[in-house]
Amino acid sequence: MISENIDTHLAQRDYRAMGRCRIDHFLSEAVSQELYKALDDHTEFDVAYACSPEPKLVSAEAWRNMDGPGRQRLHSQLRSQAAEGRGFLYCTYIARRQVGASSRQAALLDTVFDFWGGEALRRIIFDVTGIEVTGAECQFTRFTPGQYLTRHRDTLVGNRRKIAFVLGMSRDWHPDWGGLLHFYRESGEIEEVWIPRFNTLQIFDITHIHGVSAVAPCAPRGRYSLTGWFTA
Numbered sequence: 001m002i003s004e005n006i007d008t009h010l011a012q013r014d015y016r017a018m019g020r021c022r023i024d025h026f027l028s029e030a031v032s033q034e035l036y037k038a039l040d041d042h043t044e045f046d047v048a049y050a051c052s053p054e055p056k057l058v059s060a061e062a063w064r065n066m067d068g069p070g071r072q073r074l075h076s077q078l079r080s081q082a083a084e085g086r087g088f089l090y091c092t093y094i095a096r097r098q099v100g101a102s103s104r105q106a107a108l109l110d111t112v113f114d115f116w117g118g119e120a121l122r123r124i125i126f127d128v129t130g131i132e133v134t135g136a137e138c139q140f141t142r143f144t145p146g147q148y149l150t151r152h153r154d155t156l157v158g159n160r161r162k163i164a165f166v167l168g169m170s171r172d173w174h175p176d177w178g179g180l181l182h183f184y185r186e187s188g189e190i191e192e193v194w195i196p197r198f199n200t201l202q203i204f205d206i207t208h209i210h211g212v213s214a215v216a217p218c219a220p221r222g223r224y225s226l227t228g229w230f231t232a
Contacts, residue, residue: 001115002124003028011128011203020183020204021128024197026167032199035112036169038105039224045091045142046101051077057092059100081150088149090212091142091222112226113138125163125230128203133162133230143179143215143223151184151211154229161229164206169224170196177219184209196223 003025014021027035047063049056051074066074081087093101095113103109115121117135125133143149154164166181173179173196181194181202186209194202204210206229215223 001027001031001112002120006124008124008128015129015203019208020192020202022194022197023128023201023203025199026201027199032169034105034108036171036198036224038103038108039140039142039169040222042105043093043103043109043140044101045093045140046099047089048092049074049078049089050087051081055088057094057099060091061100082148085150090147090149091144093140095138109140116226116228122230125203129163131162131230131232133232135231136165136228137161137231138226138228141223141225141227143212145215145217145219148214149212151182151188151209153209154206160231161206162232163230164204164208164210165226165228165230166202167226168197168200168202169226171198171221173197173223176216177223178213178216179219179223180213182211182213184211196225 006023006026008023011021011023026032044060046060047058049058078087078089093103093109095110116138121136122133125131154161170179175195179196181196182190183192183194183204185191
C-alpha cells in the first residue's frame with residue numbers, strides 16, 4: 001500500500017526540528033488513485049458539527065432533509081460559535097462508527113483503516129518521530145464550501161493520542177479554494193500554512209494549535225483526507 005519510493009529523511013529532520021513534517025507520494029500510485037475514486041464517486045458521508053450543547057453526527061440523508069427554518073437556526077448557531085473561534089462543520093466517514101455513511105467501496109476504506117494501525121505504518125512513524133505508537137484512530141473527511149475546523153489542540157485529558165496526521169487526498173487544490181491547514185502561535189498569529197496536497201502524509205505533534213480554514217464557494221470539488229491520531 002505504501003509507495004516504495006518514499007523518503008523519510010527530510011521528514012525526520014523536519015519533525016524533530018519543528019514537531020511537524022510532510023511525506024509526499026506516500027501511497028502507491030495505484031492505491032492513491034483507487035482511494036480517491038472511492039471517496040469522490042462511491043462514498044456518502046455523515047455530517048459532523050459542533051453546536052451547543054455537544055458535538056453532533058448526523059446522516060447525509062438527515063442533513064439533506066433538514067427543514068429550512070431548522071437549517072437556518074443551526075447555521076446561525078454555528079456561525080456565532082465560529083466567530084468566537086469555536087466549533088467545526090465537515091463531512092465524515094468514521095471507522096465502525098457510521099450513522100448513515102455508506103460506500104460502494106467499503107472494503108477498500110476498511111482496508112485502509114486497518115492498515116493505518118498496523119505494524120508497517122507504526123515503523124515509519126517511529127523512524128520519523130522517535131515515538132512508539134500502538135494503533136490509530138481514523139476517519140475520512142470531506143470539506144465542502146462553507147465547512148471548516150476552528151483552531152484547537154488535539155490534546156484531551158486521559159486520551160491515548162500521541163501524534164496527529166492528515167493524509168491529503170485533494171487533487172490539484174488551489175489555495176484560493178480555502179480548506180488550508182493553519183498552524184498558530186500562542187498569540188493567535190499564523191505560523192505556517194499547508195495547502196492540501198494529493199497523496200501527502202502530514203504528521204504533527206498534538207500540542208500544535210491548528211485549524212482548517214473554510215472552503216470557499218468557488219471550490220469545484222471536495223477537500224478529501226484521511227485524518228486522525230496515532231495512539232499509544
